[in-house]
Amino acid sequence: MRNKASVVIVGGGITGSATAFSLAKRGVKDIVLIERNELASGATGRCGAGIRQQWGTYQNCLLARESMKVFENFQEVLETDIDIELKQKGYLLLAYSEKEMDQFRSNVEVQHQLGIPSRLVSCLEAKEIVPFLNTQKMFGGAFCPTDGHANPFLTTKAYANAAERLGVEILKKTEVKGITVENRRIKGVHTDRGFIETDKVVNAAGGWAAHIGEMVGLDLPVYSERHEILVTEPVNPIMDPMVMSFSYNIYCQQTPHGSFIMGYGPENEPRGYNINATWQFLEEMVRKATWLLPPLKNLRIVRQWAGLYNISPDRQPIVCESEEVKGFFMGIGFSGHGFMIAPAVGTLLADLVTGSPLTWDVVLDLGRYDRHEIIAEPSVV
C-alpha cells in the first residue's frame, strides 16, 4: 500500500471506478482508490441496471447521451474484453394524464436537440412495443429505442481493471477513518490500514457521501434513503424495453440474462442507512407489476434486496470541488441515477481534479443551491 498519493478516491462503485480510469487515462500517476467492502457492493451493485437518455433538461440529456456513447463502445474505450451485457431495446415511459403527456412532449423536444432518437407513442403503439402491457388509464407514452441496460457489476469491474492496468492502486476491504485538513487544504487520508499523504480526495462514497463530507468538516446537503428492488428467475426474452412510469411509480425490465428486475420509489421512507428488504415491498411490488404486466403472475421471484439512493436537494448530482476545502472533490447525490451517467461524470471529475476546463458545459456545483439555480429535472423516479 502506498503511503503517498496524488489523488485518493473514496468509494469503489461505478463513480469512483470511472473517475479512477479517467484520471489514469490522462496520465495522472499515484492514484489510490479505497473501497470499504468489495467493488460495486453499495448502490452501484444494488441498482436497477437501467440506462436512459430520456431526460427533461438539456444538461441531463447531454450527460446521458455522452455516457451512452461510452457504453456503446465500451470494449474499445476501455481496451477491455469484458462484455457489459449492453441491451438497447429502449425505455418505454408511460403517461397517466394529459399533463404528463405534455411533459413528455417538451422532454422529447429537448432530447431531439441532442439527437436522442426518442418519440411520443400512443397506447396502441406502446402495445406494439410490449404486447401484454395493460394500457388501461394510460394516455400514451414516450419511447427511446437506444436506451436500455448494462450490467453494473461488470461495468464497474471493467473500469477498475482498466484503471489498475494504468497504474491505479485499488484497496478493497479498506475503510477510510478520517481525513486530515490543515488551513482548509487536504493533507491526507487515514484508513484502517494506515495513513496516505495526499492533497486531493474524491468523495465517491454513494450512500455514505455525507459521512465522508463530515470528515473534512462539511455539512453536505445530501441524505440517504432506502429503495427496494426484486428479481425473478430467468426466462426467454418476452419484453424488450424497460417499462417505467413516474406517476404510477414503477420500473421493470427484463435483463439480457432473462430475469426481470423491478422496483418503485418508496413513500414516507425515513432517511438513513437501513437496507433491509421488507414483505411490504414484496406485496406492493407484486400488486403493481402484475396489474401493469399481467404475464408476470407466472414468474418466480428469487431475490429481493435494497440499496441507498443518495439524494440531493434537486435530486440531481453534485459534481465539483469544495469551495471551503481545497482539494476536496465530490461526485455525490446521484439520487438514483448514478450508474447510467457515470462515464460522463468520471470525465467531469477528471477535468476538475486536473484543473482542466469541463469537457461539457454543465452546472453541477454545490454553489447552485446558494445561487438558487436548482436543476428543474421533471423526470425522476
Add this chain to the structure above:
Amino acid sequence: MNDDKIIVCRCEDIDIQTIRNLIDQGVTSLDEMKRITRCGMGPCQGKTCGPIIAREIAMKTGQSMEEILSTHSRPPFGGVLFQEVLEGIDNEE
C-alpha cells in the same frame, strides 16, 4: 471424465473451470464471485454452489471455509410466484 466441465452452479450454469480461472485472477471472495458470475443469485441462493466454490477458494488461498462462507442469503428463502403472493394478499383481505 473431464473435471473442467463439472457444473458448480446449476441455477446459472457455471462450470468449475470458470470458477478456477477467476480464483487465479484474484477473485477470492464469494461476494466478488457472485457479482461476476451470478453464482448464488439464482433460486438456490448459493445453497448448492456456495460450499463448492468456498472449498475451491480455500484450497487456493489457505483461508478457512468459515472465513469464506459469509455471503448473504436474500429473501425469499425459496422462489415464490407473483401469483402466490397475490393469492396471499387476497386471503388476508
